[in-house]
Structures are given as C-alpha cells and as structure tokens.
Amino acid sequence: MLILGVETATRYTSVALVNGDHVLAEHTYSGPLRPSQVLMAMVDRVLRDAGVGRSDLQGVAVGCGPGSFTGLRLGLATAQALAYALGIPVVGVSTLETMSFPWLRTGCLVVPVLDAQRGRVYAAGFPRDPAGFVPRTVEWEALLDHLAARGSERATAGVARVILVGEWAWVRREEVASRLGEHAVVVEPHLGYPRAAAVAHLGRAALLAGSPGDPLALRAVYLRRSEAEELWEKRRSGTSSGCI
Amino acid sequence: MPPGRFVGARGPGCHGGLRALAGHREGWWMDGVKVLGVETSCDETACAVVEDGRHLLGNVVASQAKLHQRFGGVVPEIASRRHLEMLLPVLDQALAEAGVSLRDIEAVAVTPGPGLIGALLVGLAAAKALAWALDVPLVPVHHLEAHVYAAFLDYPHLEPPLLALVVSGGHTDFLWMPSHGCMELKGRSLDDAAGEAFDKVGRLLGLPYPGGPHVEALARDGQPTIPFPRAWLEGTLDFSFSGLKTAVAVYLRRHQEAYRAADVAASFQAAVAEVLAGKAARACSTLGATRLVLAGGVAANAAVRESVRSRCEEAGVELYVPRPALCTDNAAMVAAAGYFAWREGRRAGLDLNASPGLTLEAVGPG
Ligand SMILES: [Zn+2]
Numbered sequence: 001m002l003i004l005g006v007e008t009a010t011r012y013t014s015v016a017l018v019n020g021d022h023v024l025a026e027h028t029y030s031g032p033l034r035p036s037q038v039l040m041a042m043v044d045r046v047l048r049d050a051g052v053g054r055s056d057l058q059g060v061a062v063g064c065g066p067g068s069f070t071g072l073r074l075g076l077a078t079a080q081a082l083a084y085a086l087g088i089p090v091v092g093v094s095t096l097e098t099m100s101f102p103w104l105r106t107g108c109l110v111v112p113v114l115d116a117q118r119g120r121v122y123a124a125g126f127p128r129d130p131a132g133f134v135p136r137t138v139e140w141e142a143l144l145d146h147l148a149a150r151g152s153e154r155a156t157a158g159v160a161r162v163i164l165v166g167e168w169a170w171v172r173r174e175e176v177a178s179r180l181g182e183h184a185v186v187v188e189p190h191l192g193y194p195r196a197a198a199v200a201h202l203g204r205a206a207l208l209a210g211s212p213g214d215p216l217a218l219r220a221v222y223l224r225r226s227e228a229e230e231l232w233e234k235r236r237s238g239t240s241s242g243c244i
Numbered sequence: 245m246p247p248g249r250f251v252g253a254r255g256p257g258c259h260g261g262l263r264a265l266a267g268h269r270e271g272w273w274m275d276g277v278k279v280l281g282v283e284t285s286c287d288e289t290a291c292a293v294v295e296d297g298r299h300l301l302g303n304v305v306a307s308q309a310k311l312h313q314r315f316g317g318v319v320p321e322i323a324s325r326r327h328l329e330m331l332l333p334v335l336d337q338a339l340a341e342a343g344v345s346l347r348d349i350e351a352v353a354v355t356p357g358p359g360l361i362g363a364l365l366v367g368l369a370a371a372k373a374l375a376w377a378l379d380v381p382l383v384p385v386h387h388l389e390a391h392v393y394a395a396f397l398d399y400p401h402l403e404p405p406l407l408a409l410v411v412s413g414g415h416t417d418f419l420w421m422p423s424h425g426c427m428e429l430k431g432r433s434l435d436d437a438a439g440e441a442f443d444k445v446g447r448l449l450g451l452p453y454p455g456g457p458h459v460e461a462l463a464r465d466g467q468p469t470i471p472f473p474r475a476w477l478e479g480t481l482d483f484s485f486s487g488l489k490t491a492v493a494v495y496l497r498r499h500q501e502a503y504r505a506a507d508v509a510a511s512f513q514a515a516v517a518e519v520l521a522g523k524a525a526r527a528c529s530t531l532g533a534t535r536l537v538l539a540g541g542v543a544a545n546a547a548v549r550e551s552v553r554s555r556c557e558e559a560g561v562e563l564y565v566p567r568p569a570l571c572t573d574n575a576a577m578v579a580a581a582g583y584f585a586w587r588e589g590r591r592a593g594l595d596l597n598a599s600p601g602l603t604l605e606a607v608g609p610g
Binding site for chain 2: 037043076079080081082086219222229
C-alpha cells in the first residue's frame with residue numbers, strides 16, 4: 001500500500017512516501033521559509049524522487065495533533081484536499097504517538113512532550129501507561145511530579161525507565177535529571193521530532209485495521225480551546241482576574 | 245522562481261493559457277471553462293464553480309457570524325478552526341450544486357490575501373492541494389479584485405473600462421479597471437472602512453455583531469434628522485469614517501437615554517451613504533468613468549445602493565451592483581476573477597503563501 005505521510009504539527013515540516021515497510025522518499029525541512037510555502041512543493045518532490053505518479057497513491061496519513069494550531073491546519077487542509085481530489089482515504093495520526101514510535105519496543109515508558117504555551121505541555125505515555133497517563137494538556141511541573149511519584153507503580157508493571165521525547169524536554173534535560181535521576185532519559189531533538197515516515201507507517205496500520213479514512217470526517221486534535229474561548233469561560237464563571 | 249512571485253502576471257503569459265487549453269479542447273478556446281473558487285479570508289467558508297467567468301454553476305457559503313457573535317467580532321483562531329471543518333463539506337456541496345465533478349475543473353482560483361492570515365492559510369492549503377492533485381493551474385486572486393468581479397456574474401455584458409467602489413468591513417476603495425487583469429487603487433479609507441464604522445456604531449447602540457445588517461434594520465424605523473458630519477477630504481478620492489463614528493459616540497454620551505436609537509442609526513447610515521454616493525459621482529467625473537461597479541458587503545445595504553444609484557443617474561453613469569449574496573464574501577467572485585486572470589496567463593507556484601496585507605501589484609492586476 002503506497003501511503004503519503006504529512007506532518008506539520010511542529011516546526012519540522014515532514015513529508016514521506018512509504019510502501020509497505022519501505023520508505024521510498026522522505027523530506028524534512030525546518031529552515032527560514034514558511035511551512036505553507038514549502039509543504040506542497042515537498043509533496044511534489046517526494047513523488048518525483050520515488051518516480052511515483054499522483055494517481056498511484058493509495059492513502060494519505062497526516063499528523064492531526066496536538067501541536068501548533070496553524071501547523072495542524074496546514075497539514076490537515078492539505079491532506080484532506082489531496083485525499084478528496086484523488087479519491088483515496090486519509091487518516092489522522094497523533095503527533096505524540098508519532099514521536100514515541102521509534103522507542104515503543106524499548107520496554108520503557110515513552111513520554112513525548114510538546115509546547116502548549118504558558119508553561120503547559122501536551123504529553124502522553126506510550127505504550128499505554130500503566131499509571132494511566134493519557135494524552136492531555138498539563139503543567140510541565142505537574143508532569144514531572146506525576147512521573148516522579150508513580151515510578152514504583154511502573155516498576156511493578158515491569159517498566160524500567162521513562163524516555164522523554166521532544167525539544168521541550170531536551171531544553172529542560174537538567175531539570176529532568178534532577179527530578180527523575182536515572183529513572184529518566186531525554187532523547188536528542190534530531191531523534192525526537194515527528195517524522196512523516198512514522199506518520200505514514202501508523203496511518204497504514206490504521207487503514208489496514210479498517211479505518212474508513214473519510215476526508216470529510218477527519219478532525220484536528222487541538223487539546224486546547226482558543227484563548228478567546230478560555231477567557232470568555234473564565235469571565236462567565238467569574239473567576240477571571242480581568243485579563244490574560 | 246523566487247518565493248512568493250507569480251508566473252506570467254500578464255502579457256506573453258496569456259499564450260501559456262491558450263496552449264494549455266488547446267491540448268484538451270476543440271473549437272472555441274473560451275467555451276465552457278469551469279473554474280473552482282475557494283475563499284476563506286475572514287469568517288465565511290466558501291467554494292464555487294463558475295463557467296467562463298460569467299455563469300454561476302454552484303455557490304456555497306458557510307457563514308460563521310453566529311459563532312463569533314458572543315465575542316463581538318471575528319476571533320481569528322475560532323474562524324480558522326471552523327474553516328478547516330467546513331471547507332470540504334462546502335466544496336462537496338458546491339460541486340453537487342453545479343452538477344460537475346472535480347475532473348471537470350480546469351483551474352483553481354484562491355484568495356491568498358488580504359485577510360486574516362490563519363483563515364487564509366486553510367483555503368490556500370486546500371486550493372494548492374486540489375490544483376496539484378487535479379494537475380490544473382492555481383490562480384491567485386486578490387480579495388478586492390474578486391469583489392469587483394462579482395458584478396460580471398450578474399451583468400453578462402459588462403466589460404471594462406470601469407470604476408469600482410468596494411465597500412466592506414475591511415475596505416472602502418476606489419479601483420480603476422482599464423481592462424481585464426488590470427486594476428489600480430485610486431482612493432481608500434484613511435482610517436476605518438465603512439463597514440467597520442457600521443459595526444462600531446452597531447456596538448455603540450448595543451446591537452449584536454455584525455452590526456451592519458442590524459443598523460440597517462433599525463434605521464428603517466428612524467428618520468435621518470441628526471446632522472452627523474461628512475468627511476469629504478476635498479481634492480482626493482480617499483475616505484475617512486472615524487470622525488463620523490466618534491460623532492455618534494459623542495452624541496450618544498451627550499444625550500444619555502434621551503435619544504431615539506432608530507434616528508441615530510438612520511442619520512449615521514444617511515451620512516455614510518451620502519459620502520459614498522457623492523465621492524463615487526466625483527470619482528467618475530475625475531477619472532472619466534462611465535460605468536461604476538458598487539461591490540463589497542456594504543453594497544448589500546439598501547440605503548447605500550439607493551443613494552449611489554440616484555447620484556449615478558444624475559451624472560449619467562451606468563451603475564452595476566451585484567445581488568446582495570454576491571456582495572458579501574463568497575467564492576463565486578473569486579472563481580469569476582480567477583477565470584479572467586487565468587485567461588491572462590496568471591499562475592501561482594506551489595510555494596504561494598498567504599499574505600494578510602497583500603497588494604494588488606503582488607498578484608498581477610495592479
Ligand atoms: Zn470581502
């Protein structure tokens with residue numbers, strides 16, 4: 001199955017063409033041009049590189065979040081329109097799951113971390129965290145507390161260590177070391193960004209598992225409302241300090 | 245090709261369009277060319293199919309006005325999210341309404357600006373992907389240019405040269421159009437756009453967002469008895485509406501509860517209509533225009549239309565006003581403008597980016 005993977009949730013714009021377990025072409029960009037300028041040219045390029053025609057594509061997989069709101073919309077609008085026009089299925093793949101993908105078979109708890117603004121992060125535990133940590137928006141401090149407090153619970157379940165993935169954790173790796181010690185490892189950023197090849201692999205698995213892939217039904221996973229809505233809710237419930 | 249530049253804005257590029265088409269069609273080269281238009285510059289998600297730049301086949305607009313009402317204005321993040329959710333359903337419906345399949349589409353026209361950056365990006369990303377997947381040209385259309393072309397859908401024999409007055413929430417602009425694919429900005433609002441003034445006065449009067457239609461409805465029960473100021477900015481074709489808005493605010497403050505809101509609305513509306521009509525007549529005589537297109541959301545206001553109509557009659561100027569549904573933001577006008585730009589050879593590369601402050605010159609018609 002020939003799948004196009006598209007990933008734009010972080011500052012890395014990544015596109016890949018995957019056939020079965022084989023990556024035919026992959027291109028990742030994080031330079032000065034805007035993602036919206038480079039994405040379609042990258043799609044065009046991976047097909048040319050692989051010598052594949054657009055009508056040969058059998059499915060599209062796209063990183064559906066969480067991540068940069070604008071980035072998610074760029075990837076989804078592109079992937080959905082491609083799938084709609086080519087008459088092929090499109091599936092959304094969690095950005096956090098994509099980041100954890102290379103480390104899933106290590107026997108460790110993999111915790112991908114993305115910036116969610118104002119000291120908060122999007123994070124999750126993979127494979128399913130025995131201590132019950134599902135994708136959510138959380139204070140960075142609270143995430144460290146959680147990981148520090150539930151270590152023994154995980155050890156009992158046979159999980160030796162925690163692998164933190166993503167630039168956010170890398171920048172704060174000393175903080176991680178002082179809070180979690182040997183229990184935690186932080187992965188270098190160049191190994192930790194969400195790659196389109198992983199998106200395509202996960203998307204292919206979803207399609208083989210029977211996901212219908214309806215382009216009109218796909219939704220972005222923001223995990224956060226707009227600031228205007230958060231502010232409006234606060235004002236209405238009377239707990240606002242006036243402004244944010 | 246340097247990023248952000250367009251290929252063949254005019255001139256020799258024209259032949260590229262001719263040749264491209266000769267490949268798949270016999271006989272009349274401009275017969276039955278279906279252009280898909282995509283528009284997401286503010287709070288309307290819109291797709292349309294137009295044939296030969298004149299015949300509206302399918303036109304669907306999903307308005308978000310209700311979604312933004314409680315915030316008293318368009319919230320960009322909420323607008324962008326809704327655009328993404330609505331774009332494919334709106335496209336699907338527009339194609340069904342037109343009775344065509346995507347395979348019948350020969351060019352995709354899209355607005356890269358001006359507008360809200362996050363909102364523009366959704367429509368642009370989808371349009372680029374559609375054009376690439378269908379292997380047809382991508383044609384960039386300036387939002388103001390699109391508003392002018394709305395008139396070509398309702399007046400099949402209309403041709404340039406003409407003068408256009410585009411009046412909306414974001415613009416109050418005079419555009420001189422000597423020929424297809426060419427537009428020149430001749431005057432603009434130096435502060436608030438006319439539609440913005442309507443929205444602000446609506447808010448002052450406690451009316452829900454968007455203020456324009458509510459002010460118009462309220463004005464129907466009032467008399468234009470209050471002499472609000474008219475800024476004529478003599479010697480220029482520019483506008484200013486912030487003084488008028490301030491005058492309304494001062495009047496309301498001074499009279500506290502003792503005013504008739506309907507009279508305030510009617511008086512404010514009369515002031516706007518008189519300035520628009522007077523300046524339009526003056527612009528036609530200055531530029532020697534015999535045809536005037538009145539377009540943009542505020543052109544849907546009956547008092548404004550009537551005022552401009554009577555001044556044009558006096559001045560012997562032919563007036564063209566699209567039906568209200570084509571005055572407010574829609575994609576039919578984008579597809580219409582896109583067809584004529586496509587004929588002139590205007591194309592965008594896959595690196596086309598959204599530009600909130602896009603100038604006419606950057607797209608090609610300027
Ligand atoms: Zn507009």
